[in-house]
Amino acid sequence: MNDETLVEWREWGPAPFEEARAADRPVLLTLTAPWCHWCDRMDEEAYANPSVAANVHDDFLPVRVDIDRHPRVRERYQMGGFPSTVFLTPGGDIITGATYMSTESLRQVLDRVRETWDERGEAAGRVPRALQDPDPPRGELDGEVEGHMLEQVRDAFDEEYGGWGVDAKFPLPSAVGFALKRDRDRATRTLDAVYTHLYDTYGGGFYRYATERDWGDPHREKLLDENAAVLRAFANAYLYTGEEAYRDPALGTRDYLTTTLWTGDAFAGSQAGGDYYTLEPAERESADPPRVDGTVFADRNGLAIDALLRLHAYTDDEAAGRYAERALDHVRETLVDGGEVAHYDGGATGLLSDGARLLGALATAAQVLDPSYVDDARAVADRTIERRLEDGTFADGPADGPGLLSRPLRPLETTVELADALVDLSLLTGRAEYRTVAREALSAFAGARHRMGVEVAAYATAASRIVRPPLVIEVADDPGSDLHRAAWRVADHEKVVVPNADGEAGTARVLVDGERSAPAETPEELGRRVGEFS
Structure with missing residues (x-):
């Protein structure tokens, strides 16, 4: 204050x-x-x-x-x-x-x-x-939502300046993520505009948004969760294109997270905006930078950990993996107790956003670093389902407290994040009940699918992974092996990689909608197996 x-x-x-x-x-x-x-x-x-x-x-x-x-x-x-x-x-x-x-x-x-x-x-x-009336508009989950969202991506796209909309411009990383697999040109053109106008080339990291259609007059605050989401979008673009133009901003944002926002244990919540960012580099050297809020939030760290682990998996960047692992271990030790997640040290527990985002980070860690992270992922998932699921929908927290806190809120965006993580967990563990919960939670909003715009494109991504199960690569080898690294480099950012899977040691198999490929023994052979199923 x-x-x-x-x-x-x-x-x-x-x-x-x-x-x-x-x-x-x-x-x-x-x-x-x-x-x-x-x-x-x-x-x-x-x-x-x-x-x-x-x-x-x-x-x-x-x-x-x-x-x-x-x-x-x-x-x-x-x-x-x-x-x-x-x-x-x-x-x-x-x-x-x-x-x-x-x-x-x-x-x-x-x-x-x-x-x-x-x-x-x-x-x-x-x-x-x-x-x-907090009950969402229920409906049948089907493939129509993906087609509708693809139309939205095309119709709402700003062909002149890139991005979506004709007023203020936001990075909308979930829309970018949806489009990367389905309309790559518009996705990469948006990322080009985001990098040109919102990236801090001196200090690293991305500003929040621009107030003008042409990406002018940016609001220069830097939030951990928003930077993590944009970092992940650039990393995914590099996965598809192999172009340094997308890898380098991701690495620059990694540097920002691991220096300016690094607390020594995990990632700080934010850095304030202000006129400091308009100074020339030499002037910045002699000026005090905007304040950093050093609070370690579970949900924001979850997003950062997930993004850095993916960057590490795509590029072998050791710093991204090392900092992600350190932050994850710190959050597990200080903010998680028996699957119950605290928002921050001394903060409220049982918030849906903390459970959803940390679950996503743990599921990614189980795929990238060590399958044993599945144990913590299951504990967080089970506790979140136990406390927040009611009649097939998830509330954002306990229905108590002063004012309007006593009224439940069923947040679409956070439900999508949780459902996406539950799909990953189901495929990692072989437990179909997690996928069933995810389907039910997403179906609760399906009645509004024709009214959804690009700002909730993540809903269409998550729904498509339910309607049409994602690509799974089962690697009968340790994380970090050549086959495991090759699996992560398959150009599909919605896939799931299962390390230490059953099968002949040193092989990998592709699984698509219940059908498994013959085993592959080399990265090249794995690439051919994926091609046979695409």
Whole structure:
């Protein structure tokens, strides 16, 4: 929190809501993040204004939330960007809200909300539609979703500037991942634009997004999860093309993660944005870099570990593998207990995003480093299913807490991440029940498949791996052997590699939809076997 704010913020919890009810006041909730430049601006301007602060203290109960530490609060209350300034009833319902506001704008809104509260009280609040009826639109899981998404990839593509959409441009790594296998030209053209406009060529890593259609005016925050997802997209592009233009940004991002964001044990959550990134290299040398939030988050580390392990598998890059393994072991030792995952050291446990993303990392580690990681993967999967699965859908966390936390939220994106990891785990263990759970969870959203856009392309990827089982390469050899390395270099980033599989030692077999190939003894022969099944 910026020291210049004059508002005496309460921490999120039941107490401020109880105090607001007793005092008959609405709650002023601000959602901020340690990487958020505009959050700092609002602290330095509006919340540092003495009359605004006095107004807040007289008429509201001010509560401040770090969205990285409280993702369930973020998902229920964010207003489309950060900071989010949200006015609530003492019961936690939303009266109104906005993102960044100037001093004068905030002053006017404070007056209007107070008048509304005096006139209507609790009746002024509303519950967002997604929380009124949390049951997703169920349907049959079939091949139509893949075809629909392919149309979306084509129709929404910006042929002039690359990427998808005609307003702000986001990297959309899940759309890139879907397209790499099905529309490679648009995928690589998007990555070319992302690298040109969002990559920090001096410090490494990618900025969050650009506010203009032509990728201009970027927001320069660097988040671990977003960098991990983009790193994975570039690594996958290198797998398909073999071009250094995609390998080098992945390696540069690896350097950023393993230096600037390396805590000594695992990966830090984020680095703030700001004007520092507009300085020339010589000027940067003498300037203080933006702050790094050193919190080790389970979900963000899961994404980074997965991405680095894939980069290692595709390129033999030892640093990527070594740092990924160190981070994974640290997260297992400090944040996992009997399959229960803590969001961060001392944070909430049982969040769906932590279970899903760490499960993905463990499943990838079992394929790249050591099959024994399957044991921890099963423990995380079983615990996540036990705690979060209800009527075939997954909730983002326990249905308790102040405000709207008592209402369940069924997040599509996180469900997709979990389902994808469960498919991997099913193929690694031979346990069909994991795939069954994944199918049921994805089917819960299938009724909306024709309304889905490219921003949820990962749903189509995961659904296709259920409808048409992915390529599996069973390697009867140790991780790191020539055959194992060759299996990872097969140009299909949706495949599963099973090391130390049953079979004649020193051979590999291709498995597609229940049909196995003859054994291959050399990388060249394995390539021919894959070609026979494609």
